[in-house]
Amino acid sequence: MRMLGVNIENIIIMATEVTSCRKIFSYCQLITPDSTLTLGNLMTFYKILGTFFVLIGIIGFFTVADDFRHSGEIVGVGSVLLAGVILLIGQSRWATTRHLRLQWIAFGLLAGPILGAGLDNMFLGVGLGTAVGIMVAFLAANRRSEASCS
Numbered sequence: 001m002r003m004l005g006v007n008i009e010n011i012i013i014m015a016t017e018v019t020s021c022r023k024i025f026s027y028c029q030l031i032t033p034d035s036t037l038t039l040g041n042l043m044t045f046y047k048i049l050g051t052f053f054v055l056i057g058i059i060g061f062f063t064v065a066d067d068f069r070h071s072g073e074i075v076g077v078g079s080v081l082l083a084g085v086i087l088l089i090g091q092s093r094w095a096t097t098r099h100l101r102l103q104w105i106a107f108g109l110l111a112g113p114i115l116g117a118g119l120d121n122m123f124l125g126v127g128l129g130t131a132v133g134i135m136v137a138f139l140a141a142n143r144r145s146e147a148s149c150s
Contacts, residue, residue, distance in 0.1 A: 046103060050087030053110075057081025072122035076113040079126050083109040101140040108133015 060077035068074060083106040090102035108129045116125020 046087050047091050050084045050091070050106075053080055053084025053087065053106075055084075057084055072116070075122045075126050076116065079109045079112050079129075083107075101137045104137040104140060105130065105133040108136065 057077055057080045060080060065073040065077045086102050086106040086109065090106070108131070109126065110129070111132070112126035112129025113122065114125070115129050116122035119125050
């Protein structure tokens, strides 16, 4: 049976082959079939997460921070967008990204708007979150470089 140029029997056969969660996740390449998490799968996860945050940041600039009157909205949405870009850059092949754990800077940037909303000062919250993220990124990079030397 063909509908809109697609063979329906093949789709039904493919749907019945996917019977367990493990097969579904292995088809999506989030985990391997033997249920182990590898570095390549983790990098794919950070790319997906980075793309998600970039899209949320772009949508935020069109919906939340669209009038550019409130600086806190711009800083909050901009930090989400920048965190997504950092997660995407962190998966590149540049020499800097191999020595520094950039995902911690992104996580600090994401924690900044939450802290800023709690303090009622978005600039201070994003600044503190970014500072903590940078410190953790350098500490994690030093720990990784010490482990690779010994």
